[in-house]
Amino acid sequence: MPRLLQRLSPVLALFFLAPLVGEFFLGDFPIVTIFLVAVFAPMYGGAALLIREFTRRGGRGWPTIILLGLAYGVFEEGLVTQSLFNPHYLDQNLLDQGHGVLWLVYVVSLHTYWSVSVPVALVEEATPARRIRPWLGWKGLTVVAVLFVVGSFAVYNTNLQLNHNWMASGPQRLGTVAAVLVLVAVAFLLPKPAPADEYGAIGERGAHGQHSATHERGATGQRGATGQRGATGQRGATGQRGATGQRNAPHERGPARGDRMTWDIGAPEETDATEQTNATEGNGRAGNSVGALSRGGVPSGWVTGTVALVGGLIFKAGLIMPVWSAAVAAFLVGPAIVLVLTARWSRRVGWGPEQRLGIAGGTLLTYSWAAFTAHSASFAIDLVSHVIYALAAIGLLYWVARKMRTPDVAPDVSEG
Structure with missing residues (x-):
């Protein structure tokens, strides 16, 4: 209950x-x-x-x-x-x-x-x-x-x-x-x-509520140095993006409270993490949106x-x-x-x-x-x-x- x-x-x-x-x-x-x-x-x-x-x-x-x-x-x-x-x-x-x-x-x-x-x-x-x-x-x-x-x-x-x-x-x-x-x-x-229009690169904060200087989150929930995800593009087992850019299953968060999930907000039965990640990354929209963001305060x-x-x-x-x-x-x-x-x-x-x-x-x-x-x-x-x-x-x-x-x-x- x-x-x-x-x-x-x-x-x-x-x-x-x-x-x-x-x-x-x-x-x-x-x-x-x-x-x-x-x-x-x-x-x-x-x-x-x-x-x-x-x-x-x-x-x-x-x-x-x-x-x-x-x-x-x-x-x-x-x-x-x-x-x-x-x-x-x-x-x-x-x-x-x-x-x-x-x-x-x-x-x-x-x-x-x-x-x-x-x-x-x-x-x-x-x-x-x-x-x-x-x-x-x-x-x-x-x-x-x-x-x-x-x-x-x-x-x-x-x-x-x-x-x-x-x-x-x-x-x-x-x-x-x-x-x-x-x-x-x-x-x-x-x-x-x-x-990025709804929650992606805009307003993404790391574990301490601060923005890092780049576009990828490392093991602490902050963005790393390359501006891209890791080599695999897959979700890992820890609930965070680590050095390779991996994530875990779609229903859990890692320690980085402000780190929002990828664009996997379709029907609840869509639980294949790899398929969801590929669907959102493969179409190129995320990268284009991040590049189009205004840098004004x-x-x-x-x-x-x-x-x-x-x-x-x-x-x-x-x-x-x-x-x-x-x-x-x-x-x-x-x-x-x-x-x-x-x-x-x-x-x-x-x-x-x-x-x-x-x-x-x-x-x-x-x-x-x-x-x-x-x-x-x-x-x-x-x-x-x-x-x-x-x-x-x-x-x-x-x-x-x-x-x-x-x-x-x-x-x-x-x-x-």
């Missing part, structure tokens, strides 16, 4: 963190309704897990996760709650006077970045040995998919009752389905990232976190813009700044867990301060709720930072 819990710990964490961030840290629900996390978890957590698992199984990275998060946002708000079409959704008149476009961009962005991307990023950083590996086998994915369908239907049925059985028209529903399918297709048609995690906070501030400023077009611009520009800078910095040598946690943490804390402007209960309950949620967010970031520095083992998930 402890081994099973260890293997499923990131799954359970993401399953419950997604609704906690997506609905509660946002400020929509007071602390007295915290039990509703379990109600929202099958839909929110199920979606985040499915997005993350299919992305990592396909050897893809954050562009795919973000696009699938966007598809999820369109799915939820177009088909489940139908808020994109209901002019009197929860008696809020969200679609009046051009506000339809404003609401579309705003609410879909909330799901893309906060309901999906932030929870995925935080849980992945808390499990460094499994950060870009699948966490579930096909049986586990099937269970999650069933939970997602059941949870989505439950939320759909509840919204029907709350909105007097209002239903979107047939063309509206068909258009939503088409939009979701297009976004999913584009997400998986994007070029796969080369190994990367900012610290504090700087990337500040950038994410500023992007979130611009995004939330859209809510007080007097003109809806200016609000839409703020909703688009704020995240775009963060995405563009992240894409630029992540191509530089030195990009790593600290910087990624800064981006995720700054984005998360946007909800923490913005929640104090939300009202869902009495003033006293709201205030207590927002303080608790903010402290929980800070505690979560501290916990993730600690986990990033704690060695963990990537268990076999072929039967999960």
